[in-house]
Amino acid sequence: MATILITGCSSGIGKHCALRLHEEGWNVVATARKPDDIAMLQEAGLTGVYLDYTDGTSLAGAVGAALEVGGGRIDALFNNGAYGQAGAVEDISTDVLRRQFEANFFGWHELTNLVLPHMRQASTGRIVHCSSILGIVPYRWRGAYNASKFALEGLASTMRLELRGSGIHVSLIEPGPITSKFTTNGLPHFVDNIDIENSVHSRVYRKQLERLQSAGGVNRFRLPPEAVYVKLRHALTSSRPKAHYHVTVPTKFMGVAKRLLPQSLIDRLLLGSG
Ligand SMILES: NC(=O)c1ccc[n+]([C@@H]2O[C@H](COP(=O)([O-])OP(=O)(O)OC[C@H]3O[C@@H](n4cnc5c(N)ncnc54)[C@H](OP(=O)(O)O)[C@@H]3O)[C@@H](O)[C@H]2O)c1
Numbered sequence: 179m180a181t182i183l184i185t186g187c188s189s190g191i192g193k194h195c196a197l198r199l200h201e202e203g204w205n206v207v208a209t210a211r212k213p214d215d216i217a218m219l220q221e222a223g224l225t226g227v228y229l230d231y232t233d234g235t236s237l238a239g240a241v242g243a244a245l246e247v248g249g250g251r252i253d254a255l256f257n258n259g260a261y262g263q264a265g266a267v268e269d270i271s272t273d274v275l276r277r278q279f280e281a282n283f284f285g286w287h288e289l290t291n292l293v294l295p296h297m298r299q300a301s302t303g304r305i306v307h308c309s310s311i312l313g314i315v316p317y318r319w320r321g322a323y324n325a326s327k328f329a330l331e332g333l334a335s336t337m338r339l340e341l342r343g344s345g346i347h348v349s350l351i352e353p354g355p356i357t358s359k360f361t362t363n364g365l366p367h368f369v370d371n372i373d374i375e376n377s378v379h380s381r382v383y384r385k386q387l388e389r390l391q392s393a394g395g396v397n398r399f400r401l402p403p404e405a406v407y408v409k410l411r412h413a414l415t416s417s418r419p420k421a422h423y424h425v426t427v428p429t430k431f432m433g434v435a436k437r438l439l440p441q442s443l444i445d446r447l448l449l450g451s452g
Contacts, residue, residue, distance in 0.1 A: 182255070183254070185256070193219075211228065232280045251300055263323055278325075279329070307334050308351050309350045310323075310353060311353065311429040313331045349422070352429050368387070405425050
């Protein structure tokens with residue numbers, strides 16, 4: 179039975195993918211941060227383990243637990259747990275940006291490097307990262323999150339080339355809007371870390387706050403997490419996993435537009451969508 183370590187399984191994409199892989203017979207080591215969420219994963223028959231990307235000890239602990247249940251092997255890693263820090267770049271302190279990177283980028287790098295030697299030993303493995311449409315194109319007032327996903331795209335793509343011929347494959351999944359708690363979970367970071375009333379962007383922020391408080395509003399392109407799972411499954415099981423998996427119409431459109439259209443036109447599209 180193949181073993182996979184998946185992070186951020188308390189809700190949304192991580193939870194759905196962990197449960198689906200368990201159904202399909204994978205040995206799933208699913209991580210979360212809160213005791214209740216770990217208990218929920220255990221009750222569902224998975225191996226629930228504590229992991230917070232900002233806590234290095236927990237990363238080593240989760241890898242140790244995965245090796246134990248995998249009989250010394252970790253066949254696959256799905257880096258998924260993250261949050262979105264909203265706010266204009268000029269309103270984000272460097273410390274807040276650093277925290278975004280600790281959770282969304284440095285922790286992912288650290289966990290990957292802890293898992294990799296075991297995959298190297300086995301000469302096989304799948305590393306899949308959950309990126310975003312915002313790893314492909316910028317979006318106003320999402321600079322911190324944007325930067326973390328752009329950084330991820332660069333690091334993972336370099337690693338993919340460095341691992342060529344090793345038997346270990348690296349894939350990036352780039353979802354657009356997916357049903358999850360992502361918007362709700364991002365709200366406290368926005369409210370706590372951005373001076374909403376005293377910013378030159380306060381009018382926009384107030385509108386965004388309204389939208390965030392109504393759980394993200396309506397988006398006709400939003401898909402359920404199953405859409406991500408279908409891509410994850412391919413990345414894990416195909417003999418020729420792809421480097422990039424675009425999920426949802428906006429991501430597919432932007433992926434093509436970025437290659438074909440001049441920057442001025444893409445900027446107009448992006449300014450029209452914010
Ligand atoms: N939903 C979308 O529209 C969308 C679009 C593009 C990309 N994505 C990406 O999809 C992935 C999953 O997000 P989601 O949509 O499923 O959102 P979600 O429902 O908010 O789930 C995010 C998960 O990440 C965990 N997490 C947050 N900070 C963490 C940290 N420091 N260390 C470890 N885990 C942490 C959360 O745990 P807690 O419950 O403890 O906070 C939760 O389990 C993310 O990488 C996100 O960037 C989402």
